[in-house]
Amino acid sequence: MALLEALGLSKRFGGIRAVRDVHFAVQEGEIVGLIGPNGSGKSTLLSLLMGVHKPNSGSIRFNGREIQNWPINKRIKHGMAIVFQHSRPLNRQTVLDNIKLALLPDRVFNIHYPADIEEKALKAARRLGLEDVVDSYPGSLPFGHLRRMEVAKALALEPRLLLLDEPFAGLTPSEVGELAELILSAKTESQAIVLVDHNVKAVYSFVNRIIALYVGNKIADGQPREVMADAEVRRVFLGKSMDEEAGSLSCPVGSSADGNFLMDLNIESVKYGKAEILSDVAIRIGEGDFVSLVGLNGAGKSSLLKAITRLVNYEGDVKWRGVSTKHMTTAQIIRLGIAFAPETKELFGYMSVKENLEMGGQRLNRHELQARLDDVYELFPILKERTAQPAYTLSGGEQQMLTIARAMMQTPSLLILDEPTLGLAPVALDAISETLSTLHGKLGLTILLAEQNLHFALKHSNSIYLLDHGSISWQGPVESFVKEAGHKYLI
């Protein structure tokens, strides 16, 4: 008998059918990957398994018992455990205390800690390679260690089924390898693992079986190799983005040889406390350019964008059409015609799509606003369908669309985008890619893009600036980048 069985699970949120009649089973000892792009319903499915939401129809059997109406903590007591993607550890307590929390019995008159808890917590820490940091506070630990701490907590419960929500998201490749190995060595023979991820490649070698989801439906279920060979899966997950060449979507621009740049940026220094994040960065953006700022996580890309919009202080100067913006406020800079779509999106979650867009068009009169809305809906037809829906109910890709659309409501001369592809699956990424081509190619909009995804940046840009530890280590046209610096950064 299967350890976990989902029988015809469906879940609706308002008019959205997030999960549609999904069936699957997990055997003891198996590692199953629930894979799907953003908006495929995998997070919803996970929340149904966990008990955060109740299904509209269908049932969940765990260990032979129907559990779909059980509260979360009852499921945990019967042998489930979960590691959330976004954890909020107790920051006033040490790592060891955080792990101890998982080992406490659920008894309300619990004045004393169990005698063996220290030993058990240490053992749990050791299994995940945390023995050197047990006395540290979570706030001082790198992200990879925090993820390990969450896994240690979940495994300390000695679950029969461990649910992992994007366990490898945000980790460096070496951290991913370490964590995968630690989980595999800590896992017992009979323990089953279900993990949810949008990145097939990250989990391919880790799982025994893959269940692929797309817009709420199960589209494949089988050995990783079989699933990856499936034509529909390939279309959904790998997208067409892999086949396109650098610069293929970029458009030639009128030369800015006359020295009249839209933006002439010369930042001498940006500091956070004592740490210098940026030093001597000079970037020039001509009318109609598509400039990409590339570099690894922490290279200073976001800080540079924040300096332009004056969200952080800097030394140096940023000239807009020849005029210094050094003494302007963020609001004044935005009014110059610079729209900023931040990495964190900063959508108004409880406002509808339309209201979010209207916030972007705050300064327009009613007539202009309607015209602008129509233009933006034409660019983003999916948003027109979702017009009355609260922003937080959109999928990751749709939220990114809305972020860009809201920026477009400001009728900008320069659109600044910070990591628009972050966390997006290839299908969603293709959609963003098309949008950018339209904005730049057809509408001639000037774009400054900060992006970790080099392939994505390369195929759109005219010129590239490579940031490395806060300074520009390479700059030039996109064609030369592939020749001169590509071997180091393109895999």
Add this chain to the structure above:
Amino acid sequence: MSFSPSSKNLLRFAAFLLVVFACLPWFLSLYIAGVLTIAFYFSVFTMSWDLLFGYSGEVNFGPTFLIGVGAYAAGLFNVNTHLPVLVCVLLGTLMAVIAGLLLVAPALRLRGPYFCLITLVSVLVLAEFITIFAQYTGGEIGMTLPGIISTSTMVNYYLALALVCVSAGVFLTITSSPIGLILQAGAQDPVAAESLGFGIVKYKILAFSLSAFFSGLSGALLVFYMGTASVSVVVSVSVILQIIIAAIIGGRHTILGPILGSLFIIVTGQWLQYLGQLDYVAVSILALIILLFLPDGIAGIALRRR
């Protein structure tokens, strides 16, 4: 039980303060001992509030509902029955816990702002109730109590000090026990705490009951000390504000900090009384200055030195 090094600092400081306050009445005037007695009862209110706010993450906008029920119920028993004062106090305390559990605790099951709203409304309801049943409660004038705990300033002083020690001891035991850890986990992220297998509502109800118990007890003892129960002392919204301000300037999430905050609020309030109407303004400005420069409150100083 385990304490982090910084909270050991705070405990040492608390022990020092206890010695000082235990010796103080021999050096000070009876008037000051009286002010301190009120400050002690007040600090039990504040600690009880901090248990909910600092640990279980619930903002109780109606601490005076619990205090008021304790105070008025004890008073009504005293006026209408022949029970001894201490029995009246205990019955008042019990009423505070029961009323709290009946009216407020159901909101602990809900996520969102319901707890805050219900606590706030409960105070308004209580105040209305007292006014409507003025023939029993004395209404806005207040209710004079025939009973008294002791006429001796010293006895009253040490009784209040003992209550501070007992309640601080109970709160610290709870907050440094597994219950405290689970409460904090539930406050931080209820879903994450549930997914470690904890039914967090029952821990919240326990914390709330303890908060209600000590609020009610302290409220009942305070009115017997003062000889009258009145809305302006144990129910009104300005008392709520004083409790919240005292807890925050004392240092939330420390239990001991709120004692310092309460002493500060009550003692400076008395000390600045010669300013007349301005005393309230002056105390508020001082509190603001403390908050500006010590965002972790007065206890934050002790915690910062590592």
